[in-house]
Amino acid sequence: LTILNCVFFVFFQQLGEIRTQGLTGYFRNLKTVPAKAVFCVANICILLCIPFRFLKLHEIEEALFVFALPGSWIFLLFFARSAKLTGPFVQMIYSMIAGDMMRFAIISAIFLVSFSQVFYFVGKDMDAKQRLNDTNPHHCPVDGYDIYTYDNFPETFITLFRASMGGYDYEEFACANYEVLTKTLFVLYMFVMPIMMINILIAMMGNTYTTVIAQAEKAWRQQYAQIVMVLERSVGREKLAASQLEYSIKLNDTNDAALEVRGLMVIKQTKKTRAKQRKQAIHHWKTIGRKVIHTIAKVGKEHAILLLHGHDRLDPIIEDEKVCGRLRLAFWVWRLRSRRRRLGRLKQLTIKHSI
Incomplete structure (x- = not known):
């Protein structure tokens, strides 16, 4: 089957x-x-x-x-990709593999190839030192298994990649040609690959996650539309035209099939309740009404009609009205403070004369 x-x-x-x-x-x-x-x-x-x-x-x-x-x-x-729950995460996976992982692989390959050459040179004789007699000063003290991790360049490359993921045998470096140098190089390699490069990869993936999840609904609709396009391209023109008539809507009133325009209806989903949407709509209508009233009072009815039917914004007029209102308020505050200062001086003069 x-x-x-x-x-x-x-x-x-x-x-x-x-x-x-x-x-x-x-x-x-x-x-x-x-x-x-x-x-x-x-x-x-x-x-x-x-x-x-x-x-x-x-x-x-x-x-x-x-x-x-x-x-x-x-x-x-x-x-x-078509599900709203998993669509953004699939987009995340594709973005991370195509973007973050590719950049990480290129930079990591440079470090892995360079360090693999060095470790192959200092560790290629480890298995030979294991076969020496115990009385030989170059005998390798590691026993129980044969060290083959640095026998050739591909094996050394895989060993260093495994070490970058946390899997390594530190005691094997006692069998290297230059033990102190090998351990120093290994510490340097561990600073570069597991600490620096892996954390850079995590940071890049976190940035990709933040970017995609901030536009979760947009990413899901994009994935959904892409699936529709892929499926439409996989069928013939006659079958595609018949299928599009089922899930598309008519956009014009013509009865001529050659001039008929069709499109897709997209219902935007929102987390706002109907009561909140109604309240917000009423607030917007009141704001527009106040702007129209202020415009008529400022420039007159005829000019206001021209503004409403034109492309000019009403905000500058409203801002001028607000500035004038602020100036009038500042003037009345100044007059009130001046009056209080004059009353204070009169009280002081009255007290002096009475004394």
């Missing part, structure tokens, strides 16, 4: 999309959907397992299965 599904997906569905979009358009569309691209590769790997099974090449068959099985489940991310 699995093989039949793979044959249908690869040879019928995908070849149909290639005929509809063309080879260049198909790969351009597939580039925008990483989960679908991984799923296509997984199906091809499963189909390639069939000839290797007959050829009794079990190692290659198992290697293909190792890549095919996780890739089959990753296709669920394509459908998870």
Whole structure:
């Protein structure tokens, strides 16, 4: 059943999309959907397992299965993008892999390659020192297992990558050609990779998370629209036109099918209650009403009508009215304080004359 599904997906569905979009358009569309691209590769790997099974090449068959099985489940991310709960997080994963992880991989590869050359040079004789006699001054005291982690450059690269994730055997450095130098280099490497680079990666991912989650609804709608576009590109024009008539609405009143304009209705979701929305709407209408009344009182009815039907804003007029109001208030405050000072002086003069 699995093989039949793979044959249908690869040879019928995908070849149909290639005929509809063309080879260049198909790969351009597939580039925008990483989960679908991984799923296509997984199906091809499963189909390639069939000839290797007959050829009794079990190692290659198992290697293909190792890549095919996780890739089959990753296709669920394509459908998870349409859900409001998981859509922003899928966008987060794509952004982190394509942006943060790529930058981290490039910079980390530079440090790993440079340190791998050094550790290979100082640690390539560890297994030979283990085979020396106990009386030899260069004998390696580590026993119980053979040290092979620095035998060649690829093994040294993997060992240092494992050390950056916290997995290392510190006692093996006692068997290096230059023990003190090796331990010093290892301390320097631990400062660069696990401490500095890993924390930089965490900081970049935190910044990506903050950016995406701040626009969660926008990111979800973007993912939803992208899924619709991918599905629309995978069908023929006749079927696409028939499907669009079902989920689109008419935007003009013409009866001519050639001039008919259709679009999608988007209902914006909000966390505000209806009572709060009604209260906010009433407040906005009152604000607009006050602006209109002040404008009519300031410039007259005819000029106010021209302003309301034009592109000029009413805010400068309202601001001028507010400035005038503030000036009048300041003038009355100054007059009140002056009157109080004069009354105070009269009281002092009255007291002196009475004495």
